[in-house]
Amino acid sequence: MQSLDAFAQDKLDELERRHLRRALADTMREDGIWVERDGRRLLSFSCNDYLNLTQHPAVKQAAIAAIETYGAGAGASRLVTGNHPLFAQLEARLARINQTDGAVVFGSGYLANAGIIPVLIGRDGLVLADELSHACLFAGAQLSKGVLVTFRHNDVGHARELLYQHRAAHERALIVTDGVFSMDGDLAPLADLLALAAEYDVWLMSDDAHGLGVVGGGRGSSYVDNAYIPVPLQMGTLSKAVGAYGGYLCASAPVIELIRNRARTLIYSTGLPPSCVAASIAALDLIEREPGYAALPLQKAKAFTRAAGLPEAQSPIVPVVIGEEQATLAASRLLADEGFLAAPIRPPTVAAGSARLRLTFTAQHPDDAIARLATIVRDRILRP
Numbered sequence: 001m002q003s004l005d006a007f008a009q010d011k012l013d014e015l016e017r018r019h020l021r022r023a024l025a026d027t028m029r030e031d032g033i034w035v036e037r038d039g040r041r042l043l044s045f046s047c048n049d050y051l052n053l054t055q056h057p058a059v060k061q062a063a064i065a066a067i068e069t070y071g072a073g074a075g076a077s078r079l080v081t082g083n084h085p086l087f088a089q090l091e092a093r094l095a096r097i098n099q100t101d102g103a104v105v106f107g108s109g110y111l112a113n114a115g116i117i118p119v120l121i122g123r124d125g126l127v128l129a130d131e132l133s134h135a136c137l138f139a140g141a142q143l144s145k146g147v148l149v150t151f152r153h154n155d156v157g158h159a160r161e162l163l164y165q166h167r168a169a170h171e172r173a174l175i176v177t178d179g180v181f182s183m184d185g186d187l188a189p190l191a192d193l194l195a196l197a198a199e200y201d202v203w204l205m206s207d208d209a210h211g212l213g214v215v216g217g218g219r220g221s222s223y224v225d226n227a228y229i230p231v232p233l234q235m236g237t238l239s240k241a242v243g244a245y246g247g248y249l250c251a252s253a254p255v256i257e258l259i260r261n262r263a264r265t266l267i268y269s270t271g272l273p274p275s276c277v278a279a280s281i282a283a284l285d286l287i288e289r290e291p292g293y294a295a296l297p298l299q300k301a302k303a304f305t306r307a308a309g310l311p312e313a314q315s316p317i318v319p320v321v322i323g324e325e326q327a328t329l330a331a332s333r334l335l336a337d338e339g340f341l342a343a344p345i346r347p348p349t350v351a352a353g354s355a356r357l358r359l360t361f362t363a364q365h366p367d368d369a370i371a372r373l374a375t376i377v378r379d380r381i382l383r384p
């Protein structure tokens with residue numbers, strides 16, 4: 001065997017031994033909640049399509065119309081000829097929702113985080129990250145070549161201690177955190193982090209991938225308890241509740257202009273297809289028009305946590321932490337036998353010993369199915 005193949009096979013064997021090998025499963029998402037997989041029709045609690053907008057007629061129609069008008073792809077980087085007119089509409093809409101002067105749309109959320117952080121932080125800078133921040137915030141921090149320090153999850157006191165120790169040694173510093181944590185579903189203490197950032201002259205960046213559309217009346221994690229938290233760097237994605245694809249940053253006019261000029265993942269990557277941009281605009285129309293609908297995923301998640309005897313959900317994401325990988329795989333299989341899709345989440349996506357089912361609730365999940373899922377999780381998975 002060639003050394004390259006032998007290397008790959010060794011790595012795969014090791015993953016297999018540790019129950020960490022993953023496989024792509026063909027999944028036919030027939031509507032916002034039902035999927036077909038391995039010949040079975042399952043009710044999915046594993047999609048981030050919180051508002052089921054991937055399948056909404058108005059959203060699909062907007063994408064189709066954009067293809068007819070502008071074509072299937074952007075054809076080039078936005079900085080060259082890929083900047084079709086829909087971008088400006090979408091960016092104005094995002095800036096309005098997030099109450100910032102401007103916005104810039106990237107090819108994906110991952111590309112956004114990988115591009116934004118290195119523009120703001122260089123070798124002499126400091127990135128202070130919540131330890132449970134999404135992988136792409138860490139990727140952006142690593143690409144910046146600055147010093148990366150992590151603080152304990154949602155522990156503002158620990159973040160303060162670290163700033164006290166490290167801040168003076170760096171010209172610029174940035175705190176990064178998920179707004180809604182992708183694997184735990186809890187919210188970041190953004191107001192407290194913002195106050196801390198002001199105290200130490202540090203910038204704050206939130207990743208609202210799982211907030212836009214579903215918390216804060218649909219406007220995201222910068223809006224809690226009917227108050228707006230003016231986070232200066234609000235990043236997010238169009239691929240979860242918005243039901244399309246793409247990433248963005250909302251910020252002040254000079255910051256947005258700088259990012260457009262310097263973010264390598266924007267400059268050296270093709271612009272989003274017009275269909276994604278048009279679908280996002282149509283989806284944001286619906287989200288802004290129907291806050292009652294946007295509130296449904298969280299209501300459903302809370303109904304589940306009440307019935308399952310779990311801590312109250314803060315977002316549509318509910319972790320059912322099992323611990324061991326094998327037991328988590330078994331729990332996922334048990335639920336599939338009961339007609340539910342609940343994908344197992346294992347390290348390195350989550351910390352060793354905290355493998356889990358990550359359940360996501362959407363606007364259209366039927367209440368009786370949620371109640372049945374809760375009974376099975378409570379009686380056969382958490383207390384077998």
Ligand SMILES: Cc1ncc(COP(=O)(O)O)c(C=O)c1O
Nearest residue numbers: 108109110134182209237239246
């Ligand atoms: C918190 C968080 N940030 C960023 C991303 C990446 O976004 P995208 O899927 O648009 O690349 C994700 C999704 O996977 C996420 O959960």
